[in-house]
């Protein structure tokens with residue numbers, strides 16, 4: 020009998036929709052949780068990399084003689100070796116960003132490895148450096164730009180004989196000429212890093228031809244093959260393990276060449292090798308988010324409905340170029356007429372990596388600010404401009420959901436009572452306050468996932484799944500889904516994740532994990548229950564289809580007298596465990612368990628000191644939908660975390676790069692500014708889960724709430740000052756400069 | 763970790779003091795009494811080869827979580843290195859070489875200190891407590907509240923925060939929210955658990 024997969028209704032649910040503590044909470048809070056960095060097998064060698072000190076150079080010589088002599092140093096591995104080619108000409112590696120690892124020293128202690136690194140003599144020839152990604156003209160002059168694509172969409176079509184570009188130019192100018200209100204704006208957002216607190220790295224060891232890798236990764240099931248390909252061995256001979264990971268945010272999908280090096284050094288020395296990036300290497304190499312800068316002319320009718328958008332934007336994804344995709348510009352809002360053009364810039368900085376909701380936070384910050392400037396120009400409430408323009412959106416969520424969420428957010432913020440026209444608030448000394456908002460969307464589709472489930476005759480339940488817990492509470496989600504399915508408590512379920520030996524599950528990226536594991540665990544659970552139901556039904560002499568499992572009992576839903584305790588039911592299995600493997604394929608159409616497409620609204624209330632330029636968060640409200648919510652407490656934590664990460668890039672953090680040498684000058688936590696506990700103000704989260712959303716199934720949540728903060732906070736600062744501070748983060752210096760420019 | 767270790771080659775010239783003088787000066791009194799024997803101090807100094815790097819290894823006794831441990835140390839060895847790599851107490855995390863992240867926070871004689879920037883010889887003769895001492899069978903109220911308030915995501919900052927909060931509440935058991943917001947800014951959480959940490963503290967205060 021085919022099992023019909025479904026979730027219980029809200030009323031029927033005993034576990035789903037409740038907020039048990041995360042299962043590994045105590046392990047994390049008492050230091051018992053072991054991360055990759057904490058893995059200390061016997062005979063461990065500790066490895067350190069030497070980073071390239073220049074943004075662009077040719078390596079002439081790497082002399083490791085002195086390093087090898089340092090007591091405690093066991094092995095030196097050169098990654099970028101200058102050599103002589105077959106034609107007798109020297110081959111000198113060209114390094115295109117600072118920090119790139121050139122050599123690795125392995126030693127008995129951390130200190131000896133570090134001393135070995137310091138003793139390597141490096142000879143290099145500096146080459147031209149370009150890092151100023153905000154300077155489009157300079158980038159063009161330096162030959163660092165490439166086309167990033169674009170699109171023109173107009174209500175009127177060109178005539179047969181018209182040149183399309185000329186027509187577009189004329190038509191856009193006509194529309195702007197006809198517009199009642201025109202905004203010409205410039206907006207930007209600087210590059211930031213992922214800054215995982217646990218740096219990238221691994222502990223690698225071999226047993227014969229089999230590699231065991233503890234890897235700090237958000238992709239347990241996919242990295243075994245990546246190791247295997249790089250090392251030319253079979254994927255079955257690689258075991259990747261990651262029980263705990265200290266942050267990923269989109270930057271830890273691969274072993275990276277340094278984990279491959281750790282495996283090679285381990286092979287060469289016959290000892291386990293731990294190679295973690297140092298803090299500055301983590302900031303330089305471990306991932307960064309592309310910048311974005313946008314110039315726009317926007318036209319609107321008398322009511323504030325945007326009728327035309329004409330923008331060009333640029334930015335950098337670092338050493339391999341890249342730019343925020345034009346497809347998300349303007350963000351969510353999609354006027355009937357628009358032209359958008361993107362230009363990518365290649366700089367001498369490490370290549371960007373996927374950063375939580377790739378492109379969306381930047382797109383939101385550089386375009387929903389223009390919509391707010393329209394409100395400022397018209398002297399009307401930004402809320403009304405956002406609401407009106409919901410008529411023209413391109414989003415994964417519906418306009419009416421945004422409208423409902425806006426109403427809730429406004430109530431929580433007390434928006435109407437607090438709002439004042441831009442720059443017209445009452446000052447308290449030099450401090451002015453303001454409100455701003457933004458809206459966002461994301462997919463959150465469920466990733467591939469397989470789950471193997473065993474129900475033992477003694478009633479114990481264990482599951483195996485090659486997923487990982489990025490910090491979202493994956494173990495807890497898995498346990499809740501199974502506990503709900505079997506009508507047992509969550510601590511009676513043993514969840515096994517974090518190993519590539521377990522059935523494959525997709526990488527945790529793009530808010531795909533909660534959907535993935537809910538799919539695979541619910542399916543496995545329902546499949547297993549159907550099998551158990553047959554045995555139980557035979558024993559109780561009832562129809563198997565009538566069997567339900569709840570409140571620790573398995574029995575007929577029609578006759579409550581006919582039931583067994585969970586343990587008794589499982590004892591009917593005989594001597595062998597019941598084993599079931601269920602599988603979910605990403606994109607499966609019409610799954611009743613998961614879905615994709617969410618929306619969300621955020622509103623910020625800030626206080627800005629006009630004299631010092633310091634921006635303080637007063638209150639920050641997030642309203643977020645995510646389909647069916649498994650654990651509201653964990654969901655709320657995700658949103659709070661995203662809001663704080665948003666405060667970070669809106670007000671504090673940015674990568675600062677020296678234009679002469681390409682050096683990332685603030686690559687230590689003492690200089691790379693991040694918000695602290697006292698910087699967040701009051702945070703308010705509302706989970707929006709009406710039945711119309713809940714019935715859609717589970718949808719991922721990791722990315723969406725990190726998208727709106729930049730625009731919402733920038734808009735709030737603009738509302739306070741009456742002046743746009745164009746580029747994020749809104750540091751005191753930028754605030755003061757923007758004020759000075761206007762007076 | 764460049765600040766602590768990057769000076770190894772430039773040593774004396776760059777930092778302007780020799781490690782020998784350092785041992786004799788600030789750290790010597792405490793260190794010498796605690797060292798297993800005076801001869802080992804001499805041995806440590808005797809190993810200096812004039813290139814600014816001391817390699818002498820000595821055996822010292824550390825008081826960690828109420829138990830005495832014999833560990834190996836060089837003058838340059840940090841407390842964090844010993845805790846993590848010799849005693850396998852990996853709760854304190856190596857996030858920054860200086861105290862800017864707070865992830866390596868431990869208690870030394872009941873005061874919060876950064877194990878990453880404390881040389882282990884400075885910790886000799888003092889009572890060191892790590893986050894592990896707050897766990898186990900008698901779970902401390904602070905980690906318990908961190909769990910119930912969900913003040914942890916990836917958890918990498920959490921042990922450092924737990925110790926910092928424990929120390930803060932020992933000093934200010936009745937701290938107001940305002941004091942909490944101004945008194946706990948030594949730790950960084952990248953995942954953004956601050957709001958729930960504030961909640962966790964209010965749970966401890968209330969209980």
Ligand code: FES
Pocket residue numbers: 216265266490914915916917918919920950951952953954955
């Ligand atoms: S929980 Fe991840 S850094 Fe704090």
